[in-house]
Amino acid sequence: MPLLIPADEQAQRANNFDAIRLAMALLVVWSHSFALWYHTEANEWISLAMAGTYNAGNLGVLAFFAISGFLITASWQRSRSWRSYLKRRVARIYPGYLVAVTLCSLVIVPAFSSRAFGELGRGEVGGCSPTCC
Known part of the structure; x- marks a missing residue:
């Protein structure tokens, strides 16, 4: 069986x-x-x-x-240890994460934003209002 x-x-x-x-x-x-x-x-x-x-x-x-x-x-x-496991997980996930963040921040947002690159104020980053950041 x-x-x-x-x-x-x-x-x-x-x-x-x-x-x-x-x-x-x-x-x-x-x-x-x-x-x-x-x-x-x-x-x-x-x-x-x-x-x-x-x-x-x-x-x-x-x-x-x-x-x-x-x-x-x-x-x-x-995995042999929790460190080797964590190292493999980071090595698998982090490169794709970096590519996604780079593409979104340098290509997608500037291409579809109604404002010029660099015009966002500190309080507008991440959807925060000026009172919360």
Whole structure:
């Protein structure tokens, strides 16, 4: 009888988690497309089937994070120490974070802002009002 969790590490990696996570991310994009086009997700098929309780985006996010939790836990169990685990997590996440922040701050915001680059005052950065910052 085959094991639920294979003993061989290569066999553990031969799964469809990436494909399932991609499908769940696409469900979120699908749901957002209704919000962008119709200004509501109420007409989205899953939302209609579930009487508005959930929509494709909700289900996609829930499943995506559940699967990610399993994968992160497996990564933790394979780590030699919490430092090696943390080092690998930062090395995996931080480069993409830096690219996203750089693109947003140097390309997206200047391209779509109604104000010139550098015109934002200190109290306007991050959505703060002058009284809170």
